[in-house]
Amino acid sequence: MPTPEMSLPEAPRPRVLVTGGTGFIGSHTTVLLLAAGYDVLIVDNLSNSTADVVGAIETVAGRRPDFVCGDVRDGALLARLFARSAIAAVFHFAGLKSVAESLVSPLDYYANNVGGVIVLCREMAEAGLHTLVFSSSATVYGDSDTLPLTESSPLDPAQPYGRSKLMIETLLGDLAATDSRWRIASLRYFNPAGAHESGALGERPRGIPNNLMPYLCQVASGERPELIVHGNDYPTPDGTGIRDYIHVMDLAQGHLAALDYLNTHSGFVAINLGTGRGSSVLDLVHAFERVIGRTLPRRIGPRRSGDIAACWAAVDRARELLGWQSERGLDAICRDAWRWTSTGRRPQP
Ligand code: NAD
Ligand code: UFG
Numbered sequence: 001m002p003t004p005e006m007s008l009p010e011a012p013r014p015r016v017l018v019t020g021g022t023g024f025i026g027s028h029t030t031v032l033l034l035a036a037g038y039d040v041l042i043v044d045n046l047s048n049s050t051a052d053v054v055g056a057i058e059t060v061a062g063r064r065p066d067f068v069c070g071d072v073r074d075g076a077l078l079a080r081l082f083a084r085s086a087i088a089a090v091f092h093f094a095g096l097k098s099v100a101e102s103l104v105s106p107l108d109y110y111a112n113n114v115g116g117v118i119v120l121c122r123e124m125a126e127a128g129l130h131t132l133v134f135s136s137s138a139t140v141y142g143d144s145d146t147l148p149l150t151e152s153s154p155l156d157p158a159q160p161y162g163r164s165k166l167m168i169e170t171l172l173g174d175l176a177a178t179d180s181r182w183r184i185a186s187l188r189y190f191n192p193a194g195a196h197e198s199g200a201l202g203e204r205p206r207g208i209p210n211n212l213m214p215y216l217c218q219v220a221s222g223e224r225p226e227l228i229v230h231g232n233d234y235p236t237p238d239g240t241g242i243r244d245y246i247h248v249m250d251l252a253q254g255h256l257a258a259l260d261y262l263n264t265h266s267g268f269v270a271i272n273l274g275t276g277r278g279s280s281v282l283d284l285v286h287a288f289e290r291v292i293g294r295t296l297p298r299r300i301g302p303r304r305s306g307d308i309a310a311c312w313a314a315v316d317r318a319r320e321l322l323g324w325q326s327e328r329g330l331d332a333i334c335r336d337a338w339r340w341t342s343t344g345r346r347p348q349p
Contacts, residue, residue, distance in 0.1 A: 013038060014089075015040070015041060015201070016033060016038050016040055016041070016090065017043065017089075017090060017091070017227065018033070018040055018043075018090075018093065019090065019096030019116075019120065020049075020072075020093030020095065021043070021067075022042060022046065022051065022053040023093055024095075024202075024203045025093055025135065025248060025252065026042070026044070026091070026093035027053050027079060027201050028059055028195075028248045028252040029091060029256075030042065030061070030288060031057055031060050031196065031252070033059045033091075033175070033256065035061055038258055040065035041053065041085070042067045042214065043094070044067070044069065045069065046071065046224070047207065048096075050204075051217050056200050057201065059344070060198050061198050068081065071113055071247075072119060073116050073119045073175040074119075076121065077160060082123060082127035083127070084206055088131065089133065090120065090129065090131065090133070090319050091103055091133045091135075092117065093134065093135045096108060096112050096113060099139070100210060100283065102159055103159055103160060105208065108127075110164055113168060114164050114167050114168055117171060117172070118171070121171075121175060125234070128298070130170070130179070130224060132182070133185050133187065133257075133258045134168065134169075134184065134185070134261070135189065136168070136270065137165050137185075138161065138188050139157050139159075139165065140155050140166045140275070141154070141307075142155070142157050142162070143155050143190075146310050147278075147311070147337065148314040148315075149272065149313055150272070150314040150317075151271065151272060152266045152331050157342070158306060172268055174182045175266050175268070176266070177268070180269070183263075184268045185258040185266070185270075186268070186269070187258060187270075187273050188270060188273065189251060189274075190244035190273065190311070192248050192251050192309055192327070192334065193212075193248065193337060194248045194333035194334075195336045195337050195339065196248075196250065196340070197339070199339040200340075201340070203248075204342075205286055206257045212243075212281060212284060213284070213334075215338075216284070216296065217337055217340075218300075218339060219296050220288070220292055220338065220341065222314055223283050226296075226297035226298055227285065227296060228298070228299060228300075229286075229299070229301060230283075230302070230303055231300070234303075235309055236309055237280070238283075240280045240281035241280065241308070241309060242273055242312065243278065244309075244311065244312035244313050245275070245284065245330060246274050247326065247327075247328035247332055249328065251273055254318065254322065254326075257318075257324035258271065261321055267340050271322065272280050272314060273319050274313025275313070275315070276315040278314060284334070285328060287333075288336045288338070290334075291335045297316075305330035307326050
């Protein structure tokens with residue numbers, strides 16, 4: 001005789017929209033959402049990713065997310081998707097993220113990043129959907145003498161990319177202040193790095209990487225001749241810049257914790273996602289060399305324009321509100337980034 005529970009039909013899985021879900025952070029978060037029992041619909045215009053990431057997500061998670069190739073600024077598309085199936089929440093990763101590019105093409109950054117959020121929030125409201133997790137950045141703080149950076153540190157981004165993120169946070173705060181149905185978490189990422197531990201998913205920058213970790217990986221794989229350390233005359237213990245490197249899977253876990261938080265809290269909240277620890281360029285290089293068992297060619301170059309000396313997160317709010325903290329350290333970041341580079345990485349077309 002089946003027990004009454006056994007004869008019950010399976011409850012439908014809650015479904016979430018992940019914009020930018022074939023990108024670096026969105027793809028890793030999708031893996032955890034699928035593992036946690038959510039159905040995932042990805043909308044990505046593939047401007048900085050490729051459709052084969054959907055298959056990689058399926059390989060890792062054992063379930064395939066739905067995928068629509070489209071732009072978040074296409075309101076009619078979003079309206080159709082929201083009408084087709086009930087969505088419980090939106091994770092909004094889609095956006096442009098290069099500081100250097102934003103200095104050359106600021107309009108593209110405001111149009112895509114700010115414009116995308118306006119269209120998305122309009123269509124969400126129209127569909128009666130008010131739960132949003134947004135990808136913000138530590139770059140909203142600008143340069144600060146007082147560390148670690150708390151969520152109440154002065155906001156003063158130094159470039160259009162950062163200003164687009166701050167504009168969005170302001171907009172989202174205004175939205176939540178005027179309609180109490182909104183539940184919005186703006187997650188301020190510090191320096192995401194690493195890859196999924198399977199080696200099947202990771203970061204795929206187009207062209208010459210700007211960021212330290214993908215650059216180091218390309219030096220180790222022989223694609224670049226040497227690492228140039230951008231300055232060793234900063235007021236830090238070894239003279240090189242200090243950042244808060246956070247493993248992308250820890251970051252992804254922070255998003256699930258944010259969704260849990262929003263299930264019981266309304267309004268707008270900004271939360272740092274970092275480790276709370278700063279590491280210098282040389283700390284990261286040494287950790288990487290330990291992991292791969294050899295030294296890497298490098299030389300000291302001049303400071304990179306616009307760089308700050310040091311930046312790391314105060315993580316108390318994330319711990320208190322989300323019950324979340326990072327678990328992985330520099331060695332895991334380097335090990336997983338290297339596994340991805342040396343085994344799984346496909347070049348972007
Ligand atoms: P990514 O470029 O790998 O992923 C972003 C994805 O969004 C890409 O797949 C791209 O094709 C897509 N996209 C861009 N504009 C779109 C649009 N208008 N419509 C649909 N899709 C669009 O970047 P990532 O590193 O995964 O970053 C995700 C988010 O986190 C971004 O908003 C970024 O600004 C933010 N962030 C990233 C970092 C970082 O260092 N990686 C740090 C702080 C904040
Ligand atoms: N660095 C080098 N050599 C390189 C690349 C980087 O020495 O080839 C150094 C930088 O000078 C800096 C550190 O490594 O001291 C980290 O640089 P990244 O470019 O990896 O990271 P940033 O902190 O400069 O920038 C990142 C994101 C930005 C975001 C910013 C603040 O890339 O999008 O964090 O959140 F705005």
